[in-house]
Amino acid sequence: MDELPIGRRVAYWRGRRKMSQQVFADRLGKSKSWVDKIERGVRRLDKFSVLYEIADILQIDVQLLLGKDPERRTDTMNCIDQVEVEEIRAALERYDSISAYFDAKPDPPPLADMGKAVTHAWLTYQYGRYGMLTRALPKLLRDAQAADAAYGGEQARRAANLLGQVYQIASSVLRKLGESDLSWLAADRSIAVAQRADDQLLAGIATTRVCNALLAMGRPRSALELNVRIADRIELGGGTDNRADRLSVYGILLLQGAMAAARTGDTSTVVDLLAEASDAARELGSDQNHYWTSFGPTNVELHRAAAAVELGDGGRAVEIHRTRIVNLPFDAMLPERRAHHLLDQARAYSQMGDMANAGEMLLRGDRLAASEIRCRPIAHEVMSEVLRRTRGAPPSPIAELAEHMGVGV
Template sequence: MDELPIGRRVAYWRGRRKLSQQVFADRLGKSKSWVDKVERGVRRLDKFSVLYEIAYILEVDVQLLLGKDPERRADALNCIDQVEVQEIRAALERYDSMSAYFDAAPYPPPLVDMRKAVNHAWLTYQYGRYGMLTRALPKLLRDAQAADAGHDGDHSREAAHLLGQVYQIASSVLRKLGECDLAWLAADRSMAVAQRADDPLLAGIATTRVCNAMVAMGRPRPALELNLTIANRLAPGGGNDTDPGRLSVYGLLLLQGAMAAARLGDSATVDDLINGAHEAALLLGSDQNHYWTSFGPTNVELHRAAAAVELGDGGRAVEVHQQRIAEPAFNTLLPERRAHHLLDLARGFAQIGDVANAGEMLLRGDRLAPSEIRCRPIAHEVMSDVLRRTRGAPPSLIAELAEHMGVGV
């Protein structure tokens, strides 16, 4: 879009928002004729105040109207491009709840529709369909924010709960795709909203999203400390119940703490936290999906292998996979979890110099959830390593996957 005149960009984003010229003009407080002249380039847009108002109504960053968005990547079908990043950023930067403090939204989205949309978004994430999810996120964020701002009374907590979940979904997928600053922002928003939702377990899961983003941004120590602080407060027993939701959230906090400790090279803390999570998983009995955690005995072993990779012990990660993870239980996990583990195994095999099996794990992961392999920066690093250390020409399937990933052979 860089070569388009600014009026054409306005028309493009107006079309994306499904606004007629008349509706757009009404929201701007202008005439339809004024909008038409701007879009045809007859009238210049030379006032920043007007540009920012247009950007606000179109729910995009003003830089997009000025033609600053980069070209779409070749892998945009499965991943995310900068146009979508900017749309998500614009949605995250809205403050509907503050606006509603002064002027309540007249028609908030019905909560029954929001519940369906949020559940669908979670499943889209857990099936590893990241491109589909990132294209839906801007609207989902705006709708959830509007619902949170517009519902009161008995419905306010549920609206806040749904918004908190949407922020968590956004944080999770943005972190995977390498947009760590936005992942942290979305996770931080989720923690604040969870307090209004008055759900300690939602706040616990929000903590793991914040800590994941912190680790990705190179701050594992505060991430470890925060995970442990909240895990201790939510630990089953004493004054706390031992229902499946609490066990799942508590266990995941310990697992994410273990991953932060692994990044610090603290193997003793890693073992302690994973063993604690294992005890919680045994109480739970099986792999379940309370609070969208996918927590259970098998997921604990997946994290045991992942932590070994972070510690640089690829041989241990392969051993965990071969000796501690039962294939039937593994195959019942959702695609994102399995493909993520196969990517960890690829890293483990690469660490011990077995690039053939590293490549095979990438292929298996790609068959399960292509976005987990084709879109994640860490997967690109593994593929580059496999190609660099393969003697002669790489196998045809590896070369084909590398081409899809945009990694040079």
């Protein structure tokens, strides 16, 4: 198995920690030239005492310096590590708006540039590139908070809207990666900001982020009630927004309500909410991405299958995929949505005891959006089950994916 030279691994983690060679050298008590030679492989790094000191400065396990290519590990290129979690936490705990009330307002980025950065972040999320997104989030949060604190008048609502979106992006990716408390904090912030942005639909989408975080924290009943209550408000609302926008937000609230109901085992409510969402999707006409919802007829069926999995009916979930989703433009959906569905199918096959197909779904999902499979705790649980219940040695593609995921064979 090919491995990066140790100097390259040092350079990789130094870059990940956003340290210049000079800063790293100063902390290590070495010269910049020494660091440069180590990273280029000109000088050998063979003293364990120095390796442990480097690992301590970089805040990583020394085995990462001695082990495999970081691109093959779950805690490197594709996912998030604890240092990055703390950087995001620090950014979420900033209060630029109240500071600006007492002091000089921060120097904000232009709103046009912020808008482009937020759009790029949404697309990074919807293409399942979670590691890239989490590394960009701290700066994006700081910039959006600075803009929200600094701009006034008409620009204030636009700045608040962008900050609300950044909080939602943060909430979504943190939930995927198992950071439920931080996900809830970001989602809660997004609701308050959406109200200042005077955007009912942004607040509606923020509600789904809060409910997803509540669901991840084991509070499905609260998530169900909040999703349904705000869906009713959105349906009755008389805003001047685009009808397609309102249908999309209304529909996604219903779908998330259905998922929460499934977690409680409330089958009749699941059926009712999916039927209402299906009506909204039919009126919308096709799969669209208003307010970054990916809402439409196909997404309704993806949630129908996911709800069956949550209800413990893997056979029903597989049937939905084979008889309903196959006739819809599934391949046109964004990678995160498709990979998420394939993960749900893996869970369904696992419930049925069909480990071969469960593994195949994981492999297919990995090819679409590796982070959706390699980084999510629920995917690790499925892979562990596949390995445990497979007789004899697992097929080599499964064993290799398990190694990428850090799940023991």
